[in-house]
Amino acid sequence: PKDVGILALEVYFPAQYVEQSELERYDGVEAGKYTRGLGQQQMGFCAAHEDINSLCLTVVQRLVERGRLSWDAIGRLEVGTETVIDKSKAVKTVLMELFRESGNTDVEGIDTTNACYGGTASLFNAASWVESSAWDGRYAVVVCGDIAVYATGNARPTGGAGAIAMLVGPNAPLVLERGLRGTHMEHAYDFYKPDLSSEYPVVDGPLSIQCYLRALDRCYAVYRRKAESQWQQAGIKRPFTLDDFKFIIFHTPFCKLVQKSVGRLLLNDFLAAPSPDTAAGLYKGLQPFRGLKLEDTYTSKEVEKAFQTASQEIFNQKTKPSLLLSSRNGNMYTPSMYGCLASLLAQCSAQDLAGSRIGAFSYGSGLAASMFSLRVSQDAAPGSPLDQLLSSLADLPARLDSRKRVAPQDFADIMKRREETHHLGAGGSRSVLVVGGYRWSWKTSAVHGFRPARSDSGAES
Ligand code: ACO
Numbered sequence: 001p002k003d004v005g006i007l008a009l010e011v012y013f014p015a016q017y018v019e020q021s022e023l024e025r026y027d028g029v030e031a032g033k034y035t036r037g038l039g040q041q042q043m044g045f046c047a048a049h050e051d052i053n054s055l056c057l058t059v060v061q062r063l064v065e066r067g068r069l070s071w072d073a074i075g076r077l078e079v080g081t082e083t084v085i086d087k088s089k090a091v092k093t094v095l096m097e098l099f100r101e102s103g104n105t106d107v108e109g110i111d112t113t114n115a116c117y118g119g120t121a122s123l124f125n126a127a128s129w130v131e132s133s134a135w136d137g138r139y140a141v142v143v144c145g146d147i148a149v150y151a152t153g154n155a156r157p158t159g160g161a162g163a164i165a166m167l168v169g170p171n172a173p174l175v176l177e178r179g180l181r182g183t184h185m186e187h188a189y190d191f192y193k194p195d196l197s198s199e200y201p202v203v204d205g206p207l208s209i210q211c212y213l214r215a216l217d218r219c220y221a222v223y224r225r226k227a228e229s230q231w232q233q234a235g236i237k238r239p240f241t242l243d244d245f246k247f248i249i250f251h252t253p254f255c256k257l258v259q260k261s262v263g264r265l266l267l268n269d270f271l272a273a274p275s276p277d278t279a280a281g282l283y284k285g286l287q288p289f290r291g292l293k294l295e296d297t298y299t300s301k302e303v304e305k306a307f308q309t310a311s312q313e314i315f316n317q318k319t320k321p322s323l324l325l326s327s328r329n330g331n332m333y334t335p336s337m338y339g340c341l342a343s344l345l346a347q348c349s350a351q352d353l354a355g356s357r358i359g360a361f362s363y364g365s366g367l368a369a370s371m372f373s374l375r376v377s378q379d380a381a382p383g384s385p386l387d388q389l390l391s392s393l394a395d396l397p398a399r400l401d402s403r404k405r406v407a408p409q410d411f412a413d414i415m416k417r418r419e420e421t422h423h424l425g426a427g428g429s430r431s432v433l434v435v436g437g438y439r440w441s442w443k444t445s446a447v448h449g450f451r452p453a454r455s456d457s458g459a460e461s
Pocket of ligand 1: 030031032033034036037038042116154155156159191203204205206208209212231252256331365373
């Protein structure tokens with residue numbers, strides 16, 4: 001199969017949010033810490049009876065219904081999530097409920113977990129399946145979803161929630177570029193969830209940021225090397241730089257980190273360049289940083305500031321349009337980077353996107369990270385697959401505007417209720433809530449006038 005990649009993309013986010021400026025006042029921190037310091041505008045959060053199953057059911061149902069797909073046309077479905085609802089049963093098997101009426105049970109794939117990386121692992125698996133001898137000609141669906149919540153304290157404003165479903169197959173408007181992947185994995189305890197009775201992670205904030213930036217450096221180095229060697233085979237000898245990405249999207253724990261990451265990539269280009277011009281242009285005034293080693297710079301505010309300033313325009317052009325969902329809904333964990341992709345597609349014109357290369361950096365604590373790229377198809381004509389994909393995402397800003405704003409105190413109360421019920425798990429009394437949550441979230445997320453095709457019996461919650 002040719003041009004394997006993403007054909008369609010569906011986004012689900014909660015129907016309510018808190019304003020970060022109000023949260024600053026409520027938390028008693030200095031005004032501007034969350035909004036300017038972290039770059040976050042609003043944070044979406046789930047109601048007490050939503051869970052990972054309801055999020056994923058909703059988003060998959062919508063992908064299939066809005067795309068007028070048949071449930072029989074799907075031969076693989078896998079889920080990337082770190083939101084544990086059961087220690088054995090996968091979210092994937094819950095999603096098989098959606099296939100029941102069609103009779104299609106021949107659907108490969110299961111859940112993948114490592115912090116925010118599971119969605120990317122699932123996407124790679126799905127693309128590999130389509131390119132393999134096991135492929136039976138049908139579509140793959142990749143679902144990523146999470147409920148990102150932190151205990152009260154300095155990490156709480158970096159939460160969020162949501163789910164994204166992607167249709168994967170050949171002749172895609174967003175093609176996964178073959179052979180262009182850089183991965184970095186290592187053992188770290190920067191963010192993890194050792195307490196199975198709590199939804200909250202244990203997180204070492206500063207360490208997690210260092211791990212993220214180190215993984216970015218390593219992935220970019222491998223990606224670049226592979227791109228350069230592909231060029232070399234085609235007789236082209238030149239270094240790969242940020243210029244070779246028209247857009248760059250990142251896993252986005254908070255928007256400020258992404259802006260710093262663009263600066264970090266520029267630092268990589270600068271240190272790799274044989275003789276950069278520091279008298280004029282992009283690298284003007286950066287001569288004092290010339291002899292640095294990447295590994296010595298993770299805590300240097302001076303380096304961070306210099307390269308953030310130098311890369312400001314690059315950030316504005318290549319990355320800023322991708323931060324809509326991240327700044328207004330927060331970190332969704334596994335769907336975070338795919339939310340950036342959706343935002344980019346919603347905010348840029350087809351002409352801007354056609355033929356471009358989108359660099360993508362996915363990071364999951366613990367840690368697993370990859371940089372890869374998507375090539376956007378040249379054909380942006382009305383009715384083309386690219387045009388259809390963009391049209392399906394055009395209402396993203398309006399959908400964000402239509403959410404309900406909730407006061408920080410009510411948000412804190414809902415968090416408390418989740419703490420009290422979380423340990424009940426999916427079995428016992430909670431199983432009613434799972435069904436209720438699933439139907440409930442179908443209904444309240446009816447931004448497109450969406451109605452469930454089928455309804456299970458049971459009381460409404
Ligand atoms: N006005 C403007 N900016 C301000 C203000 C203010 N009044 N007050 C503080 N700031 C700035 C700070 O200078 C800092 O910016 P800088 O880093 O550019 O200097 C920024 O706001 C944040 O302030 P800190 O004091 O560094 O924040 P704190 O340490 O309290 O918490 C952290 C931030 C560590 C990110 C925390 O929210 C956290 O642990 N989050 C979860 C972990 C995380 O997301 N890690 C990222 C990768 S792993 C993952 O995806 C989960």
